[in-house]
Amino acid sequence: MKNRHQHGAQAVEFALVLPFFLVLLLLITDLGFLVYNKAVITNASREAARWGTVLTVSPWTTANVATVACNYVRSSLITTSTGTHTSSCTGTADPVIAVSNPNGNVPPHFGDPVSVTITYPYQGLLKTFIGNRIESAWSLTAVTTMNHE
Numbered sequence: 001m002k003n004r005h006q007h008g009a010q011a012v013e014f015a016l017v018l019p020f021f022l023v024l025l026l027l028i029t030d031l032g033f034l035v036y037n038k039a040v041i042t043n044a045s046r047e048a049a050r051w052g053t054v055l056t057v058s059p060w061t062t063a064n065v066a067t068v069a070c071n072y073v074r075s076s077l078i079t080t081s082t083g084t085h086t087s088s089c090t091g092t093a094d095p096v097i098a099v100s101n102p103n104g105n106v107p108p109h110f111g112d113p114v115s116v117t118i119t120y121p122y123q124g125l126l127k128t129f130i131g132n133r134i135e136s137a138w139s140l141t142a143v144t145t146m147n148h149e
Helices: 009-053 062-076 124-130
Strands: 096-100 113-122 138-147
Touching: 009 062, 009 096, 009 113, 009 124, 009 138, 062 096, 062 113
Parallel strands: none
Antiparallel strands: 096 113, 113 138
C-alpha cells in the first residue's frame, strides 16, 4: 500500500535523474560525431593521396591534391563549429590539409611518396552547449602516404 505522503516521489526521482541521462545521451551523440568525422578525414586523406599518386590528365600540383581532399570533407564532414567555412577549405572551421612530395610542387617521380595530412579541430556538441568551460577542441588527424605509380 502506498502512503499518502509518497505522492509525487516518482516525479522527484525523475527530475533528479533526468540531467544525468541527458548528459549521457549528449556524450554518446558527441562520440558518434567524433568517430564519424575521424572516418571522413581518413577517407578524404586516402582519396587525395590516391589521386596524387596515379597519372591523371589534370596537372599535378599540391593545390589540386588538396582540392580533392577539400571536396570530400566539405560534402561529408559534420561540424558544430561557429567559425567560417570556405569552398577552398581555408576558413577557421575547415580542416587543415597539407600535401607533401619530395619534389615540392612538381609532379612526383615514379616510386616517390606522396603524403596527405588532414588535421581537423573537432569542437563537439559539449563545447558548443557548455561554452568555454572546456579547455579546447579535440584535434583529429589523418595521414596517408602512397607511392606514385
